[in-house]
Amino acid sequence: MTLLDVRDLHVTYGTGAAAVPAVRGVDLTLAAGQKLGLAGESGCGKSTLALALLRLLPRPARVRGEILLDGEDVLTMSWGRLRAVRWAGASIVFQGAMHSLNAVHRVRDQIAEPILLHRLETSQAAARRRAEGLLEQVGLPAARGGAYPHELSGGQRQRVMIAMALACDPRLVVADEPTTALDVMIQAQILRLIERLVAEHGIGLLMISHDLAVLSDTCDRLAVMYAGRIVEEGPAQRVFTAAEHPYSGALAAAFPTVGRAADRRAPQGLPGDPPDPARLPGGCTFHPRCPVALETCAADEPRLREAGPGRRAACVHVDSVKEAR
């Protein structure tokens, strides 16, 4: 059975005329031990999707569809069951560790909190010992557990967040921009750590980022999101190096490869801005920025379709590309 199976997920903020569709029909599957990267820019709905997976969205958000975690629908679970699933079934590493940690508690106690809540340990002392063991797993000395978040560097705080996410042995970890605010070397350390832990614990990882290069380096599969929909999905390296959807191609080109002559003195961007979810363009939502748009693109929004082995893309050009080969 797949670990995570998201079917036709819709998330809408607000109601009536003011309704803003943030996620518009997303299908995703993730097996245990697999790493799936979800790429997209701000406002594309990727963080909304992450929060929806554990029903963490605020009340004005309406969620429709199915989120099957080990075959059980998160959206129809009782509150008691949901509390059990959060942390133990699936946990989230949020972006911005500074704001996600409690500034007035020692980090060891923050890691111990879910352990006690889920009765994995019954005494404070045992839960703290377990928390210190987790800190060592993520490469921090156990003695650092006595520190407050402001006494740690950005990389160390991110390690604490990861230790916390692992506290209850979850089957699924969702990492939302886990390395965005970090320096390249610290980012490399954190990515190696995540890779190691995922392999050791057989966790399913959903990693969300705007950085397609980092995702393709870390993940097995990649899904690219634009304006609330997945526009391309496939094996990570293939999507990064030979995108089928023009948006994935532009996103990949935005991260230059040092040493490649084509990128030298030639920064590549995409004219225009990501669309406002409240005012989505008609037809294919990407057509106003698309370098290869046809007249029909303004009218019809293409569905995801087969684009080679294990690949799908939502673009009218996909078929013609295949025929030409």
Add this chain to the structure above:
Amino acid sequence: MSGESAEKPGTTSKGAKDAKPRTPAGGRAEPGADGGALAGPLLDADGLRVVFPGRHGAPAARAVDGVNLSIGAGEIVALVGESGCGKTTLARALLGLVRPTAGAVSFRGAPLSYGSRALRAYRRRVQLVLQDPSGSLNPRHTVYDAVAEGLRIHGSPGDERAAVASALSRAGLRPPERFFLRYPHELSGGQRQRVVIAGALVLDPQLIVADEPVASLDASVRGEILALLLRLRDQLGLSALVVTHDLGLAWNIADRVAVMYLGRIVEAGPVEQVLTAPRHPYTKALLSVLPESGTEPVVLTGEPPDPARIPGGCRFHARCQHLASGAAASAGVAAACRGTDLPVLPGTGTGVACHLTASRAATPAT
């Protein structure tokens, strides 16, 4: 564009040397060609040190610990390093926002004087572009006010409206009139960054210092802003110092790159040379952890030490992969790595501050 000629009366302030016509659009400006004969670099830091005193008896932090750096006319230099390496302090010292503890900053050959009138005149010539456009724009000022603010502070005579329009269109916001009355919250991230750049351009600077100009922007917008910086250099001869931790950005737009570690520049040179054939172990490590690097990643453990406790000898030795692997010892330089400080690199040309590289260069047979 009509705005260009209308703005000129405002720029005749400091001596005949500065009263130059703007390089016409189209065609790359020759380095050194604008502003008459400029033999040396446009902006030069010589033996620059910035030391912040420690509080409550703590040791002083040597944020910038001996830096030579030159930026030529029409040149784009990338200053690369991790957070805490002193790159932002160095940029602030170059702008005259921090007074150096030792060493000097000179602009067009003349040392910077720190009187308020002199600094104000200097800042017409050298403008800062800040990192986060959402934080550096006043949410209650319109785009017009944000861009015109510099003109008003400097009391520039001439047609303000034309100058603002010209700056906006040079920053890629066209037609400029459409943006005059917009507020920052009505703009996208990329447009806001263009407004910040227009605010710098309106004073007709010769150099801009951009601190992480695209770090807070979306990936697809990033390339557009970088292309704008390149175009401004090609069309107006505008020099730039770009402070960043992103080596890809340096590869995208810079002519020269300087890699900074713990207050010093440890390797500098033309981008092609430094980024494709790095010679300092720190540069090598930074490049190796990039996605798609094609080499075995060298993930340095730990974090850069505190600038208040800079290690003796080579400041990188505690994290150096060559010292750890024994390569430095077999080349006979391990003692020097731990005990002998390295000379400060020159501000121009190429250089690398590494005992091992120096020993290999001396005996090319190994």
